[in-house]
Amino acid sequence: MRKINEECGVFGIFNHPNASELTYFALQALQHRGQEGAGIVTSDGNILKQYKGMGLVNQIFTETKLKKLRGQHSIGHVSYTTSGDGNLLNVQPFLFHSQSGQLALCHNGNIVNSKAIKHHLENNGSIFQTTSDSEVLAHLVKKQRGTFIERLKESLVYLEGAFAFLLLLEDELFIALDKHGLRPLSIGKIDNAYVVASETCAFETIGAKFIRDVLPGEVIRISETKMETSNYAINGKCQLCAMEYIYFSRPDSELLGNNVHAVRKRCGINLANEAPVDADVVIGVPDSGMSSAIGFAEKARIPFELGIIKNKYIGRTFIEPSQKLRDLGVKLKLSAVRSLIENKNVVLIDDSIVRGTTIIKLVKMLKVAGAKAVHVRIAAPIIKFPCFYGVDFTTYQELIGAKHKTDAIRVLIGADSLAYLSLAGLIDAIGNKNICSACFNGEYPTHLYEKIEKANLERK
Numbered sequence: 297m298r299k300i301n302e303e304c305g306v307f308g309i310f311n312h313p314n315a316s317e318l319t320y321f322a323l324q325a326l327q328h329r330g331q332e333g334a335g336i337v338t339s340d341g342n343i344l345k346q347y348k349g350m351g352l353v354n355q356i357f358t359e360t361k362l363k364k365l366r367g368q369h370s371i372g373h374v375s376y377t378t379s380g381d382g383n384l385l386n387v388q389p390f391l392f393h394s395q396s397g398q399l400a401l402c403h404n405g406n407i408v409n410s411k412a413i414k415h416h417l418e419n420n421g422s423i424f425q426t427t428s429d430s431e432v433l434a435h436l437v438k439k440q441r442g443t444f445i446e447r448l449k450e451s452l453v454y455l456e457g458a459f460a461f462l463l464l465l466e467d468e469l470f471i472a473l474d475k476h477g478l479r480p481l482s483i484g485k486i487d488n489a490y491v492v493a494s495e496t497c498a499f500e501t502i503g504a505k506f507i508r509d510v511l512p513g514e515v516i517r518i519s520e521t522k523m524e525t526s527n528y529a530i531n532g533k534c535q536l537c538a539m540e541y542i543y544f545s546r547p548d549s550e551l552l553g554n555n556v557h558a559v560r561k562r563c564g565i566n567l568a569n570e571a572p573v574d575a576d577v578v579i580g581v582p583d584s585g586m587s588s589a590i591g592f593a594e595k596a597r598i599p600f601e602l603g604i605i606k607n608k609y610i611g612r613t614f615i616e617p618s619q620k621l622r623d624l625g626v627k628l629k630l631s632a633v634r635s636l637i638e639n640k641n642v643v644l645i646d647d648s649i650v651r652g653t654t655i656i657k658l659v660k661m662l663k664v665a666g667a668k669a670v671h672v673r674i675a676a677p678i679i680k681f682p683c684f685y686g687v688d689f690t691t692y693q694e695l696i697g698a699k700h701k702t703d704a705i706r707v708l709i710g711a712d713s714l715a716y717l718s719l720a721g722l723i724d725a726i727g728n729k730n731i732c733s734a735c736f737n738g739e740y741p742t743h744l745y746e747k748i749e750k751a752n753l754e755r756k
């Protein structure tokens with residue numbers, strides 16, 4: 297069950313004889329970041345070839361299709377579309393052919409001023425192929441003068457928001473991260489090939505070695521002979537999306553040197569300190585609530601149990617369009633273990649509450665299974681503000697935490713008690729303040745252009 301969706305995950309590899317196959321396996325490791333569509337573009341040094349489709353990575357690619365993607369350089373993408381329409385045209389990587397050559401591009405994040413840039417470019421003759429915000433970079437690059445890296449850096453200056461871009465030419469790979477470092481991006485190596493991925497779990501899957509994280513504002517060029525680094529903007533303070541720690545990233549990934557499972561566990565420990573409760577059993581909501589539940593149970597000295605089981609073989613619930621079908625999906629996907637819950641005071645740990653629809657059903661499910669009381673503990677602060685950086689809660693209206701106070705939320709979700717981790721508790725668990733926490737405190741790291749006005753209008 298994905299109660300929040302992020303735009304996507306990216307992967308790139310330069311100079312490996314099995315580039316397309318390794319990209320395929322890496323995209324499978326990043327599948328949790330997007331399940332609507334996936335694509336790969338490969339270059340053999342002369343020609344760029346593309347294949348993309350809707351659905352999961354293993355539904356889109358077959359051995360035969362991968363064999364056709366011959367070449368030693370690849371970029372790949374898994375998507376959940378938060379900007380543009382969720383159709384095949386918007387599935388990345390995008391591939392452009394022009395007189396100056398071929399260019400493939402993929403992107404994780406959201407460019408907050410893309411509308412204004414697109415408008416300007418269209419007025420000056422650009423014809424867009426997709427409705428995705430990512431395409432603006434390709435058009436901007438085309439308009440500049442100089443070498444490709446000069447044109448790229450010049451273009452990136454115009455962009456505001458969150459972005460981790462991969463750009464593939466016939467025989468060069470370019471990597472760019474926004475100046476706030478809002479989205480994660482890491483570099484590794486396998487044999488003689490450089491790899492780049494949204495999360496380090498992709499490196500583990502293909503046997504690559506982590507080298508380092510890409511820095512905010514950094515632009516990297518990888519060619520046959522070397523990896524060169526430069527900047528399009530002065531390295532500012534890194535403000536990695538806090539929800540990467542809380543929810544998006546896989547527990548086995550390392551974000552800026554922090555293991556995600558360990559951070560979530562510390563969130564659970566801090567939550568037990570901040571909001572203790574007398575109970576018989578601690579239960580985590582699979583998957584992202586589990587690490588915090590382990591931490592909470594350990595600190596509170598209450599037994600941890602697998603009181604909710606996830607059926608891994610049910611399709612992801614967000615794919616279903618209507619709320620009615622989504623509701624059905626929740627029931628199909630998670631079930632309570634009656635023998636562990638009946639007549640018990642239960643602490644239910646979840647990673648976050650966004651709209652509240654999931655937690656309402658879970659509390660009810662535990663009560664139907666015989667729980668005496670359900671005490672909900674959330675291992676993140678209250679989400680009160682929308683996100684404009686590629687995460688799919690973009691209005692105040694949809695956020696239960698923006699509309700109600702904690703006790704009203706407790707009543708709405710049917711819990712016997714409810715408490716959230718404080719922002720200080722989250723920062724302590726992460727070990728530094730290098731995070732974006734805008735959805736908790738409204739302190740957005742970038743200018744938001746028209747989006748905040750739109751979100752504010754919806755609040756009224």
Ligand code: SF4
Nearest residue numbers: 537538683732734735
């Ligand atoms: S607003 Fe929240 S979800 Fe969006 S980038 Fe910042 S921390 Fe992440």
